[in-house]
Amino acid sequence: MRFENRVAVVTGAASGLGRAVAQRLASEGATIFGVDVNAEGLEETATLVREAGGTMHHYVANISDRMESHGAIAQAMDTCGRIDVLVNVAGVLRAGHVTDVTEETWNLVFGVNVAGTFWMCQAAIPHLLESHGNIVNVASNAGLMGTAYTTVYASSKAAVVNMTRSLAMEFIRTPLRINAVAPGGINTAMAQATFFPEDTNWKLVAPSMGFRSLSEPEEIAAVIAFVASPDAKALHGAIVSADEGITAS
Numbered sequence: 439m440r441f442e443n444r445v446a447v448v449t450g451a452a453s454g455l456g457r458a459v460a461q462r463l464a465s466e467g468a469t470i471f472g473v474d475v476n477a478e479g480l481e482e483t484a485t486l487v488r489e490a491g492g493t494m495h496h497y498v499a500n501i502s503d504r505m506e507s508h509g510a511i512a513q514a515m516d517t518c519g520r521i522d523v524l525v526n527v528a529g530v531l532r533a534g535h536v537t538d539v540t541e542e543t544w545n546l547v548f549g550v551n552v553a554g555t556f557w558m559c560q561a562a563i564p565h566l567l568e569s570h571g572n573i574v575n576v577a578s579n580a581g582l583m584g585t586a587y588t589t590v591y592a593s594s595k596a597a598v599v600n601m602t603r604s605l606a607m608e609f610i611r612t613p614l615r616i617n618a619v620a621p622g623g624i625n626t627a628m629a630q631a632t633f634f635p636e637d638t639n640w641k642l643v644a645p646s647m648g649f650r651s652l653s654e655p656e657e658i659a660a661v662i663a664f665v666a667s668p669d670a671k672a673l674h675g676a677i678v679s680a681d682e683g684i685t686a687s
């Protein structure tokens with residue numbers, strides 16, 4: 439019960455890893471405030487959390503919009519009275535040849551993964567400074583290495599990595615902790631619905647796929663719960679790889 443009497447805001451809580459994080463933190467006593475664009479998925483997560491004896495509120499927002507991110511945090515404060523943990527899980531991935539990338543794809547991926555993560559941090563930090571709380575951003579192995587056919591996504595996750603380190607430096611003299619977890623492939627809708635070009639040279643993709651199987655969302659949620667918990671008091675500005683060894687080489 440590392441999160442008893444604590445409030446955790448979790449973006450991307452409607453599905454995949456975000457859902458698993460909501461379930462895991464709730465099982466350890468946190469009140470969850472889930473944020474996502476997908477209202478139906480949020481309802482499903484809230485039902486799962488409540489059926490397991492936990493507490494979850496939820497709010498529909500497009501985090502790539504600054505006003506909506508700030509609105510989500512304001513609503514979390516109104517509803518829960520405090521915020522102790524922010525887990526930025528929401529993200530999108532598009533694969534394809536660099537020459538086929540449209541402005542729409544660029545804006546979508548950077549809007550959610552980079553701007554969305556940033557706006558949520560910006561809105562939550564004043565409250566986290568008060569609660570001596572912490573932020574866990576979800577990066578990716580793709581933010582730490584070159585990945586063929588996913589240049590836009592990998593660039594966005596590299597931005598999340600350095601956003602995490604830069605925020606950590608700015609707040610290094612405060613009790614606020616800011617870290618990132620960098621998973622490899624996770625068995626979620628994102629992994630199942632990512633389509634590579636027909637002429638993909640799979641030898642180029644292999645290094646970012648690794649040698650082991652995909653992680654289960656619950657396994658990555660356990661790492662995130664550790665990083666967000668008082669057990670990880672020594673972590674600040676850390677990028678914690680949880681990628682089945684992909685970035686070991």
Ligand SMILES: NC(=O)c1ccc[n+]([C@@H]2O[C@H](COP(=O)([O-])OP(=O)(O)OC[C@H]3O[C@@H](n4cnc5c(N)ncnc54)[C@H](O)[C@@H]3O)[C@@H](O)[C@H]2O)c1
Nearest residue numbers: 450452453454455474475500501528529578623624626628
């Ligand atoms: N699945 C993988 O293999 C993998 C690997 C490494 C990192 N990640 C990262 O893990 C995180 C979770 O991914 P997942 O695998 O659970 O994918 P997912 O597609 O199952 O979940 C992503 C969630 O983000 C939400 N979302 C998308 N755009 C949003 C927006 N504008 N505002 C609010 N919510 C929005 C979606 O509705 C969805 O619920 C992402 O940041 C992803 O980049 C995933």
